[in-house]
Amino acid sequence: MSDTTASSATPNRLNRIADWGIYALFIAVVLGLPMLMDDVFWLNRIAKYLVYGMLGIAIALSWGYAGILNLGQGLFFGLGAYMTAMSLKLMSSTSLQQGSDKPVPDFMLWNAEPGAMTDLCCINKGSFLWIPFQHQWFGLAMAIVLPLIVAFILSSSIFRLRVSGVYVAIITLALVLLVRLLIIDAQPVTNGFNGLTDLGWLTIGGFEFDPYMVQTYYVVAGSLCLVLLLARWLVSTRAGLILQSTRDDPTRARYLGYDVAAFQVFFFTVSAGIAGFAGMLYVVAAEFASPSFMDITFSISMVVWAAVGGRNSLIGACLGAILINTIEATVSETEVFKEAWKLIIGLIFVLVVLYMPRGLAGLARDLTGWLGQRRRGADPMPKAAE
Amino acid sequence: MAVALSIDGLTVDFGGFRAVDDFTTVVEDGELRVILGPNGAGKTTLMDLISGKTASTGGHVHLYGTEITNRPEHIIARHGVGRKFQIPSVFRDLTVRQNLEVAASGEPGVFRNLRLHMVAQDRERIDRVIELTNLGPVLGTIAGELSHGQMQWLELGMLITQQAKVVLLDEPTAGMTQAETFKTAEIINALKGSHTILVVEHDMAFVREIAERISVMHMGRLLAEGPMAQIEADPAVREAYLGSGGIH
Structure with missing residues (x-):
């Protein structure tokens, strides 16, 4: 028995080395990029794609590892973005130039009723909601805390009722649309369709993070690496293993004594927190928040990125998001491809679903497995006990 | 001897149809214990009621003196009831070893499992199960790729790893070859004494191989209870089986 376990452990060990190698390489490239490229315009663009990569991680965590297809991840991304943008808006010079000594968002002043008090407390009915956002850290904290709270309440109710599969997808899809409508509808508070623009810069210890600055790139890139390692650690714990078991067979997991809903709620909520964090970073890099973050197409795009990269692999989904967006940006500069791109990405998605359900990451894993087998020569893995 | 499982007047009423009707027994x-009965006698439903899959409408189930009637499945499992399903139910995308590792965690909650690592005790338990079930050569294999028999043994192995005190087995030899059935009987015989076992089974050769006491169910009720010889001679049992061709 001892030598058979040894031979079945070899490809595992090879996989693990390849795995950590890829992680190390990815982190080195992401953090080392500014040394190779000093075009701040491109760095800013790539920072946005890294944010999408973080969304890929969030999707892989909930879809790949927990088996929960969330078609409304944009909800948490959007909440994170809006919370951040509200604080940064109040720090913007546009909020101080309108003849008030306290910051008031310009759009509120433009739409104020004649004679209304130009103060956040009462310029319109909902404006008091903005008061705590005068502290930048409140907005930044809420960018993660609010998605966590919303996700916790939402997932507690649906997973306790044992809603699963396509129904979760439908509920999350409907919810993101609902919140999008509410935000557009609450025009006096949220600036509706126009979103929040002309934002100030993230300021930490007196240092202003101009989006077109290498330091801002490092904030995004460093955050991505941290989130990647955190998610990786989570799935490698026993809780992560049990989570995967609830994905494969929730009934079996229940009969082993696990409260399946608790595991689903925990990882769904973590995934939402990551999406909220991504929303925060996006606003820091892109300087706006808009209801389009909660468009269905955006939430579905995230799922496509993860599917192409490999939903069962955190780094696969992350790379999928970064690569697709980088290619898209390059391609859509050519007029011919601009419209065709959507078709191309649709085609790639269909092909991946049909022929490569584990995405690029699955392809890479098969390759290392094949290499490992070749190295060991004619010693195929024992498949079954005879 | 201590009572492991006491079932008292257990009843479930599906809108007028009583799948299990005032069933009482002490294990x-x-x-x-083998539970026999013609198709539709309520054997699987009885297991559903004990393990919490279906809520009973009357009666009580006690496990070592603790009432477990109609508790959620995972709580009943935590109290020490393990269940094997008729259709093998394992984690198909995890390896055999991972399947056993999931079964080995003694902690039900999320946060404890973030910090919990495999301890030597878990590993020993898993190793013993691997030996008992002959799964050693396939530890690294994805469970979905196992043969039917191996999948059944893995599921059995998970119940043992889980340290279930009372094990419910629903037709553990369904779809098995003769050699596999024999191996399964061996595993179950090895569990005798250390575990309390309830088996639903149709295969009489297999029942003879393992049975001590038999409860016969018919139309949701307990028809007869006793050792094999007594059951085979029981006229009421013969009567009940007449429609399905008798015991053979």
């Missing part, structure tokens, strides 16, 4: 600690 002692370390006993192996």
Whole structure:
């Protein structure tokens, strides 16, 4: 028995080395990029794609590892973005130039009723909601805390009722649309369709993070690496293993004594927190928040990125998001491809679903497995006990 | 001897149809009890009621003196009831070893499992199960790729790893070859004494191989209870089986 376990452990060990190698390489490239490229315009663009990569991680965590297809991840991304943008808006010079000594968002002043008090407390009915956002850290904290709270309440109710599969997808899809409508509808508070623009810069210890600055790139890139390692650690714990078991067979997991809903709620909520964090970073890099973050197409795009990269692999989904967006940006500069791109990405998605359900990451894993087998020569893995 | 499982007047009423009707029995600690009965007698439903899958509408189930009637499945499992399904139910995308590791965690909650690592005790338990079930050569294999028999043994192995005190087995030899059935009987016989086992089974050769006491169910009720010889001679049992061709 001892030598058979040894031979079945070899490809595992090879996989693990390849795995950590890829992680190390990815982190080195992401953090080392500014040394190779000093075009701040491109760095800013790539920072946005890294944010999408973080969304890929969030999707892989909930879809790949927990088996929960969330078609409304944009909800948490959007909440994170809006919370951040509200604080940064109040720090913007546009909020101080309108003849008030306290910051008031310009759009509120433009739409104020004649004679209304130009103060956040009462310029319109909902404006008091903005008061705590005068502290930048409140907005930044809420960018993660609010998605966590919303996700916790939402997932507690649906997973306790044992809603699963396509129904979760439908509920999350409907919810993101609902919140999008509410935000557009609450025009006096949220600036509706126009979103929040002309934002100030993230300021930490007196240092202003101009989006077109290498330091801002490092904030995004460093955050991505941290989130990647955190998610990786989570799935490698026993809780992560049990989570995967609830994905494969929730009934079996229940009969082993696990409260399946608790595991689903925990990882769904973590995934939402990551999406909220991504929303925060996006606003820091892109300087706006808009209801389009909660468009269905955006939430579905995230799922496509993860599917192409490999939903069962955190780094696969992350790379999928970064690569697709980088290619898209390059391609859509050519007029011919601009419209065709959507078709191309649709085609790639269909092909991946049909022929490569584990995405690029699955392809890479098969390759290392094949290499490992070749190295060991004619010693195929024992498949079954005879 | 201590009582492991006491079922008292257990009833479930599906809108007028009583799948299990006033069923009472006492299973002692370390006993192996076979539940026999024609199709539709309520055997699987009985297991559903004990393990919490279906809520009963009357009666009580006690496990070592603790009432477990109609508790959620995972709580009943935590109290020490393990269940094997008729269709093998394992984690198909995890390896055999991972399947056993999931079963080995003694902690139900999320946060404890973030910090919990495999301890030597878990590993020993898993190793013993691997030996008992002959799964050693396939530890690295994805469970979905196992043969039917191996999948059944893995599921059995998970119940043992889980340290279930009372094990419910629903047709553990369904779809098995003769050699596999024999191996399964061997595993179950090895569990006798250390575990209390309830088996639903149709295969009479297999029942003879493992049975101590038998409860016969018919139309949701307990028809007869006793050792094999007594059951085979029971006229009421013969009567009940007449429609399905008798015991053979």
